[in-house]
Amino acid sequence: MHRNAVRRAARAALPALLATAAAAPLAGTVHGAGGTPYGDRLTVHPGPGRPVAEPAVRTDGAAVVARVPGTGPPLWTYRRAGRRPAALLAVPGHAVALWDDGLITDTDRRTGAVRWHRAMPDAAAGAPWPLDPGTRMLAVVTPARISAYRTADGDLRWTFPAPADCAFRPGGPLRVDGVLLVPRPCADPDRPWQEGIVAIDALGRVSPTRRPLANERPGDPAGPRRGSAARP
Known part of the structure; x- marks a missing residue:
């Protein structure tokens, strides 16, 4: 009798066990899709009653905070769990943090929504710089390399490494006539002095022999098409 009772209980529990086993992978998928793999934490604060197109954006400790220009009330706060922003570039429509x-x-400057994430091992040692007037292209300058990203989607367009005995200065670029002049001091005293400065723009290192490189997404209006000698 006892053995028969156990069998009946097992048969009764079997449908529930099968349903639980079938639902387990789905539950894991839903959790992964709705989770925050980058530790993103966005807090939207009560606004001033009207949208602010270009709030003032600053780093505040471990957060990026947007405020109403002039008056100071916060609009949104963006954090990443256990992380701190090392550098910030605020340009029309964008707040780019390293x-x-x-x-x-890259965060939408008006809403605080994150458009994209990109990994760059030495980003914390670098500085972000706009590469064109419309900020369609962004450069991240680190001592080891310059990398250019398309701000619309974070696509890596080109990278330009420093020679082994040289290093870029992330905080030292100077903009002249749409070109970013990046200091690149080298240890070899016999290198020509001209190699201590690199001129770049949205298309890479400025060179009279550079090859065409399209930075636009398919279907976007064409931008500068003068080409690039940098490595795509």
Whole structure:
């Protein structure tokens, strides 16, 4: 009798066990899709009653904070769990942050929503710079390399490494007539002095012999098409 009772109980529990086993992978998928793999934490604060197109954006400790220009009330706060922003570039429509774990984020300046994340091992040692007047292209300058990203989607367009005995200065670029002049001091005293400065723009290193390189997404209006000698 006892054995028959156990069998009946097992048969009764079997449908529930099968349903649980079938639902387990689905539950894991839903959790992964709705989770925050980058530790993103966005807080939207009560606004002034009207949208602010270009709020003032600053780093505040471990967060990126947007405020109403002039009056100061916060509009949104963006954090990443356990991380701190190492550098920030605020340009029309964008707030680009370099984080201490080597992540780059582009945030919608008006809403605080993150458009994209990109990993760059030495990003925390670098500085972001716009490469064109419309900020369609962004450069991240680190001592080891210059990398260019398309701000619309974070696509890596080109990278330009420093020679083994040279290093870029992330905080030292100077903009002249749409060209970014990046200091690149080298240890070899016999190198020509001209090699201590690199001129770049949205298409890479400025050179009279550079090859065409399209930075636009398919279907986007064409931008400068003068080409690039940098490595795509």
